[in-house]
Amino acid sequence: MIDTPVLPSKFLHLKHLSVDLQAMTFPPTYDYYSLISLFDASPSLETLVMNVLQKKMLHKSVVGDTTHLRQMPGHRHDSLKTVKIIGFSFAKSLVELTCHIIENTTSLEGLTLDTTRGHPSYNCLTNNIGKCMLLHGDFMVEVRKGLLAIRTYVEPKVPSRVKLNVVEPCRRCHDQPLIIC
Template identity: 85%
Template sequence: FSVITMTSSLKVIEIEAPNLSNFQFMGLRQVQLSLGVALQFKKFDMSFPGVVSYACTNLLSNLQYVEALSLCSRREIIDTPVLPSKFLHLKHLSVDLNAMTFSPTYDYCSLISLFDASPSLETLVLNVLQRKMLHESIVGDTSNLRQMPGHRHDRLKTVKIIGFSSAKSVVELTCHIIENTASLQCLTLDTTTGHPWHSCLTNYSGKCLVLHVDFLVEVGKGLLAIKTYVEPKVPSRVKLNVVEPCRRCHDLEPLS
């Protein structure tokens, strides 16, 4: 197992250890990774700005045997590219795009290429939390949802989206997953921050963490988007869990 935390002078990481199965890297900027061709990672975690597009473009051939992949990025300059090959053994995928604000030009539907490159995927956790959502909202939008071509998943059972909002491409991505996953059993859409200790039910103060009024307004829009666009597409066999802020601690005005 290898854990590397970035220093300011670190520019290149070379790994030639053939028995290394777990790798974790956390940094504030991108570095060049040189990975031996004989490496057979089972668990691979990376965190730095732009890591999603970097991993898809530069590391695919080195992660052929990975079973659990975690990518964390606070900023993606470009959409997720189409992958030339596949993560054939990937079962558990976590993509964390949690940020104060995420570029409004980023298309969350571009992540479909990453999902489609993972035919053995069983669990998916996606964090799209934005403290201030700048993407185009589907609320008040009269245009139709995009129909995205994609792979039919027959192993993906559990999907969780944290920070679910009314961002149109988030809603389109969610609907795409529902429509293209025959094996789906449980879908959780969390409109909160996703942190358990922010809730009055789990922290010691007995009160929820105070959320900004703009965030609560977006929560209301997200809940309306779920009711309008997502719920009608959820098959009866799928358990839909919708997580919202505690109404005892927060004033959520219903939107219609």
């Protein structure tokens, strides 16, 4: 079991943070939303990179969920400029965390949500063989659900001053319609 503790001290001078939570199957009991306490403890944080790539997403899904997203008002993050989430999925707590960042960060300039594996060799434009590495069918279904979560919950909240970059599998090599069952 993994838990993100509420930090009693502060990392006053921390400017760049990389959080690696990747696993074959990440525990569905982990609440990504709990990372807000880390932001509160790091008032100078400017750059956040999160790797949350997992082979199979077992967290509660935001897709098809009719309950409201959690909000934690009063938590401002006024130094955070750049956020990149590699392995973005349709996990409800991850979508909630992303929306929290968007809604409570006045300094945010760029948000990258990478629904792929995050490595350039998976892209046909950046590897030597001219074709994307194959992403298996189950992973592609999860990618499509992640893209649906971005379009439904994240994109409408992104202010015009923030550059949103959504990384998805190449349509040339992985052209399949977005169908969610």
